[in-house]
Amino acid sequence: xxxxxxxxxxxxxxGKTVAAAIITxxxxxxxxxxxxxxxxxxxxxxxxxxLISNTQTQFxxxxxxxxLPASPHIAAREEGVVIDLNTIVTNKPETNNHLVIEGAGGxxxxxxxxxxxxxxxxxxxxxxxxxxxxYLG
Numbered sequence: 001x002x003x004x005x006x007x008x009x010x011x012x013x014x015g016k017t018v019a020a021a022i023i024t025x026x027x028x029x030x031x032x033x034x035x036x037x038x039x040x041x042x043x044x045x046x047x048x049x050x051l052i053s054n055t056q057t058q059f060x061x062x063x064x065x066x067x068l069p070a071s072p073h074i075a076a077r078e079e080g081v082v083i084d085l086n087t088i089v090t091n092k093p094e095t096n097n098h099l100v101i102e103g104a105g106g107x108x109x110x111x112x113x114x115x116x117x118x119x120x121x122x123x124x125x126x127x128x129x130x131x132x133x134x135y136l137g
Contacts, residue, residue: 004092005029006126008103008117010133017044019131020102021051029098032060034088034120035111037076037104038069044102060093073110083111089123101126 005027007020024031036043045059064083066075076083093099101124103109103117110116121128 004099004126009131021048025052027098030058033102037066
């Protein structure tokens, strides 16, 4: 089994979903976003589906799909849910294909009261692609 590729960013709105779509398309990879918060205008999975053209990609369902467009731990708390990292790990899709995993927000975004996106990356034993803005500095 190949090591998954985890796409994260320096924050929200830096282009993680577009980067994940490009990588998914280029590798003909499967796509998974374990935690989706905010989906009034569609999920990130829907966006990736609309951006790629290959037919071999499988789109795996979110483990946590939260309505509030906020940090996962805040959205979960509002819905009476506790995001459990072990549940995410046990629900990681089994595939012989490359797997692109898209995070929520940036590396240090909390997923619960004690854990962060960085902890999820470690638990999933994933390679990391960090998406940043294009600016001088």
